[in-house]
Amino acid sequence: MESKLLWIRGLSKSYRALQAVSVFDAEIEAGRIYGLIGTNGAGKTTVLNLISGLDKPSSGRIEFEGRDITGMSPEKITRRGIARTFQNLRIFSTMTVLDNVMVAAQIDRRYNLLEAALSTRGYREGDRVQRKRALEYLDIFNLADLASSSAKSLPYGYQRKLEIARALATGAKLVLLDEPAAGMNGQESAELMEIIVKMRDTLGLTVILIEHDMKVVMGICEYIYVMAFGEIIDQGLPGEIVKSRRVIEAYLGGGGKNA
Ligand code: ATP
Numbered sequence: 001m002e003s004k005l006l007w008i009r010g011l012s013k014s015y016r017a018l019q020a021v022s023v024f025d026a027e028i029e030a031g032r033i034y035g036l037i038g039t040n041g042a043g044k045t046t047v048l049n050l051i052s053g054l055d056k057p058s059s060g061r062i063e064f065e066g067r068d069i070t071g072m073s074p075e076k077i078t079r080r081g082i083a084r085t086f087q088n089l090r091i092f093s094t095m096t097v098l099d100n101v102m103v104a105a106q107i108d109r110r111y112n113l114l115e116a117a118l119s120t121r122g123y124r125e126g127d128r129v130q131r132k133r134a135l136e137y138l139d140i141f142n143l144a145d146l147a148s149s150s151a152k153s154l155p156y157g158y159q160r161k162l163e164i165a166r167a168l169a170t171g172a173k174l175v176l177l178d179e180p181a182a183g184m185n186g187q188e189s190a191e192l193m194e195i196i197v198k199m200r201d202t203l204g205l206t207v208i209l210i211e212h213d214m215k216v217v218m219g220i221c222e223y224i225y226v227m228a229f230g231e232i233i234d235q236g237l238p239g240e241i242v243k244s245r246r247v248i249e250a251y252l253g254g255g256g257k258n259a
Pocket of ligand 1: 019
């Protein structure tokens with residue numbers, strides 16, 4: 001039994017001849033912000049896919065809150081409290097901002113179709129609580145004023161924030177963010193950094209983020225794992241990582257497809 005929130009040992013994934021992740025070990029403590037960085041094709045997204053159940057590991061073990069979640073379905077893993085966002089936006093563009101978050105919050109809710117169809121008192125009360133909670137999440141992301149706007153009408157940076165708000169609304173304790181600042185301008189990514197820290201501070205969340213924007217990584221991550229060619233080549237505090245010879249060589253010396 002491990003006391004870490006997330007505990008990963010010997011994780012690997014191969015696609016036919018390609019070893020996308022060879023050996024990945026990590027210990028993630030609750031309430032901290034972690035960075036997962038590395039050159040293109042290093043295996044970072046594959047690691048998030050394995051943790052969130054979108055892909056099954058070839059070998060290794062993943063424990064969340066001391067329980068084995070290796071190879072579980074994404075739905076079960078979300079119910080356990082792990083949510084994620086993707087490199088490419090995944091929001092319901094024709095729905096309102098509020099409904100996007102409400103739909104995600106449904107995962108926590110227990111009612112049957114008859115209750116919903118009859119709109120029983122219990123159902124309505126559940127709906128009210130869920131709406132209130134959804135608005136609280138939107139507030140963290142400075143999106144509450146836009147609750148009734150359609151998601152597709154939002155500027156891109158706002159849509160990315162909405163995607164993260166949706167991930168939280170599942171009741172997540174651990175949030176995996178795949179390049180949350182991608183496509184954002186400097187002002188948007190500065191606001192995003194503040195929000196991620198606020199998420200951790202107000203909700204006690206744990207965050208693992210993949211990010212190429214080093215300003216974001218060095219600005220908010222408390223511990224960093226660095227990958228190249230499917231392996232962790234270094235890990236440590238941001239101040240250690242910027243000075244790491246192995247990391248500098250990997251980034252400058254062609255440690256990935258587009259390094
Ligand atoms: P990037 O920073 O470019 O997003 P990454 O570090 O996230 O890269 P991954 O997307 O995890 O890297 O990919 C690692 C390797 O595995 C790459 O060579 C990629 O082409 C390969 N790969 C990923 N998913 C699959 C798949 N479903 N089938 C075959 N190969 C895959």
